[in-house]
Amino acid sequence: LFFLSQSLFILVVVYSLTGTTESKNRDKVLQIIPANQEQADHVRKLSEVLLLDQWKHQVPDRTHPLEELHIFVPADSLQEVENSLREQSILFKILIENVQEFLEIQMSTHHSRHSRATNDYIYTKYHPMDEVYLWMEQIREQYGEVVTKHFLGMTYENREIYYLKIGKQSDKPKKIIWMDCGIHAREWISPAFCQWFVKEILNHYKSDPMISLFLQDIDFYVLPVLNIDGYIYSWTNERLWRKSRSPSSKETCPCVGTDLNRNFPAEWCSVGASRNCCSQLYCGAGPASEPEVKAVVDFVGSRLADILCFLTIHSYGQLILTPYGYTKNASSNHDEMMRVAKASALALKEKYGTEYKVGPSSWILYESSGSSRDWARYVGIEFSYTFELRDNGTYGFILPPEQIQPTCEETMAGVMTIIKLMHEKHFPNTAPTPVTVGATVLLSCSLSMVHAL
Numbered sequence: 001l002f003f004l005s006q007s008l009f010i011l012v013v014v015y016s017l018t019g020t021t022e023s024k025n026r027d028k029v030l031q032i033i034p035a036n037q038e039q040a041d042h043v044r045k046l047s048e049v050l051l052l053d054q055w056k057h058q059v060p061d062r063t064h065p066l067e068e069l070h071i072f073v074p075a076d077s078l079q080e081v082e083n084s085l086r087e088q089s090i091l092f093k094i095l096i097e098n099v100q101e102f103l104e105i106q107m108s109t110h111h112s113r114h115s116r117a118t119n120d121y122i123y124t125k126y127h128p129m130d131e132v133y134l135w136m137e138q139i140r141e142q143y144g145e146v147v148t149k150h151f152l153g154m155t156y157e158n159r160e161i162y163y164l165k166i167g168k169q170s171d172k173p174k175k176i177i178w179m180d181c182g183i184h185a186r187e188w189i190s191p192a193f194c195q196w197f198v199k200e201i202l203n204h205y206k207s208d209p210m211i212s213l214f215l216q217d218i219d220f221y222v223l224p225v226l227n228i229d230g231y232i233y234s235w236t237n238e239r240l241w242r243k244s245r246s247p248s249s250k251e252t253c254p255c256v257g258t259d260l261n262r263n264f265p266a267e268w269c270s271v272g273a274s275r276n277c278c279s280q281l282y283c284g285a286g287p288a289s290e291p292e293v294k295a296v297v298d299f300v301g302s303r304l305a306d307i308l309c310f311l312t313i314h315s316y317g318q319l320i321l322t323p324y325g326y327t328k329n330a331s332s333n334h335d336e337m338m339r340v341a342k343a344s345a346l347a348l349k350e351k352y353g354t355e356y357k358v359g360p361s362s363w364i365l366y367e368s369s370g371s372s373r374d375w376a377r378y379v380g381i382e383f384s385y386t387f388e389l390r391d392n393g394t395y396g397f398i399l400p401p402e403q404i405q406p407t408c409e410e411t412m413a414g415v416m417t418i419i420k421l422m423h424e425k426h427f428p429n430t431a432p433t434p435v436t437v438g439a440t441v442l443l444s445c446s447l448s449m450v451h452a453l
Helices: 037-050 075-087 099-108 129-142 189-204 209-217 228-236 291-301 334-352 372-378 401-426 443-450
Strands: 010-014 029-033 053-056 069-073 091-096 147-154 160-166 175-181 218-223 307-315 319-322 357-360 383-389
Touching (some): 037 075, 069 075, 129 147, 129 160, 129 189, 129 228, 147 291, 160 189, 175 189, 175 401, 189 209, 189 218, 189 401, 209 218, 291 372, 307 372, 334 357, 334 401, 372 383, 383 401
Parallel strands (some): 175 307, 307 383, 319 357
Antiparallel strands (some): 053 069, 160 218, 319 383
């Protein structure tokens, strides 16, 4: 790696989704450093003309010096990109020689298992959608005393969307914590974490007094994969597919898919989104125009009074993002949300030393509109967070399976910290016996430290 002062670090991932193996073997990762605004503007225009996929700092209408960007470029555009950069004297070098090699290794590690026993499910592997569906049914069958499976809606391609409800039966009204994963198809670590979260809760709720108490007062609503059509397509056709699979409403548009995290009705398509139907950030025909988004909006919207916290899991970047993305104005409870997020990041770091940045998306990442996180806060859910999991760009969306376990373990510590603080806020007169086992092992020291933040 090389760095220049007052320069913009851009990681350009070059990967061909079509073409011959020989062509794909030329796919590379380029490190590019525009030294000033003129060079930054050139990179932005180059991205627009070639419809390049920005992996990190996905802002279609602006690029600034000193901002780190990761840009995905098809292999057949490699020579054009290199020539254009040289003409503008923009420094670059090869960072990853062969992206396709990483993809092939990742895909080759999957071995289909359709065991009827949930204890045979491999949580350190990525799983295609048919196995996720089967896993959900197995979980429901094995843990029927605390788990129910519910229909949420249908995808564009007419597939069922289900979520799991985890909690103890109670005669009194209960609160809800919502968690969704897999809104972007290629972010495979996201559904892996939702499954890991469910496993940890169910493996420890009988032995861990804290988790048992949570399930007494709170129901967890866990949606393992929202963008099911896109997720399946990322397994069968294009590993790095991001969007949904609905066709554009524009008859002349040759492209497919909407970015579901730009389609929520929160200042829809006002900033950090695109009306270009071929863009990776295409915001759709209108607010909640996509059936997957509408299903979440209708369901969550009908339970606003009961939802304590809205969690949406993404990758990558190692961030805990708070509202808002569409404005730099702070939310009304910004300080409290930051206190909780900092506690979460601290607990997460204690596991393996992984550093997470914390703050509003528009402050520490980029401006964006139509996100589920902003929508949740927009409609009145008090706490709303986006987790951007590992890593910082070494593998990006192709996080190796061997990193699933450490990523999920540290994220579990962070999420459980948020859950504990939500429980303390809304159920102040109940407290579990201190524990040193299961998913809450890191909480006691983390929470004692956060009150000093």
